[in-house]
Amino acid sequence: ILRMDSTNADALYVRGLCLYYEDCIDKAVQFFVQALRMAPDHEKARLACRNAKALKAKKEEGNQAFKNNNYEAAYQLYTEALTIDPNNIKTNAKLYCNRATAGAKLKKLNQAIEDCTSAIKLDDTYIKAYLRRAQCFMDTEQYEEAVRDYEKVYQTEKTSDHKHLLKNAQLQLKKSKRKDYYKVLGVGKNATEDEIKKAYRKRALMHHPDRHSAATPEVQKEEEKKFKEVGEAFTVLSDPKKKIRYDNGHDLEDDGSFDGGGKCLLWFFFFGWI
Known part of the structure; x- marks a missing residue:
């Protein structure tokens, strides 16, 4: 015309x-x-x-x-x-994603996830929204959801960066399904050797069976289980090689050196040999 x-x-x-x-x-x-x-x-x-x-x-x-860096203002403006x-679907998808990015900076991670989901509902080919949501899932330790989003991205755009993001999410998912030895000892992942030993002493004394000999059989069983987990955690985190393998997500049984008990270490500790 x-x-x-x-x-x-x-x-x-x-x-x-x-x-x-x-x-x-x-x-x-x-x-x-x-x-x-x-x-x-x-x-x-x-x-x-x-x-x-x-x-x-x-x-x-x-x-x-x-x-x-005025994220509060950006969030409000978006x-x-x-x-x-409301009828401009493509622009609104970008606005939702932008608001999610600002929200993530403000630690509003659940709201950021919701905004990314809104963006994807408007435009299910919007890779940036999948990537942003996946990162928010990673930050909130929702690894299965993060893997799902990264798989979607990698299927669409098979780049080396997207492959790396997917593999990292898969590794974190694998690590999340095993015992968290740092949590067992009550220390952070950057704890020093001395901090690990101190935490070990505290938790071992807390859950030692002799301390709960007068408790009900159920409590004794539970404390014995925790006492054993403390030993396992210290066995791994006090050994530099095993700690590296654990931190990298490898199965400790693969090298045949993990006994899973740590009882000897516990007794060495109590007799002052550690």
Whole structure:
């Protein structure tokens, strides 16, 4: 139509509308402006032009606030932008993802996950939203969900970076399903050798069977189980080679050196040999 009549206001408006819904807002505005030049009373073009300019301005404000590390302001601006035109699916998908990024910076991880999910519902090919949600799942230790999202990304774009992210998520999932020896001893993953020994002494004394000899059989059984886990944890975390294998997610049984008990270590400890 525009080849035949470049002054057709309706055609200019519809062309602009198509660009607007493809998130080409700058080009869309140009066509809306042209339509209004041809027909100043074109109400639909006027409304679309106003929405497009408002959406562009609010999104850019949010982006600038984010670049300035003002994440609270960015989060609020993206929220305001999302109310301008619920029908603009592609732009709103990006706004949800942007808000998720700001939310993650503010440690609003569950809300960030929800925003990514909203973005994906609007555009299920939006790789950036899958990547952002996967990272939030990793940060909240929801490793199965993170693996699912990274698998989706890798199936779509088989890059070395995406493969690395998927493998790391799979490793963290594997590690999450075994005993957390750091948690057993009540220390952080960066604990020093002395901190591990002190924590071991404290937990071993706490759960030693002799301390619970007057308890019910159920309690005795539970404390004996915990006492054994303390021994296992110290057996691994006090041995540099086993600790490295454990931290890297390897199965300790693979090298044939893990006895799983740590009883001798416990007695050595109590007699002052450790």
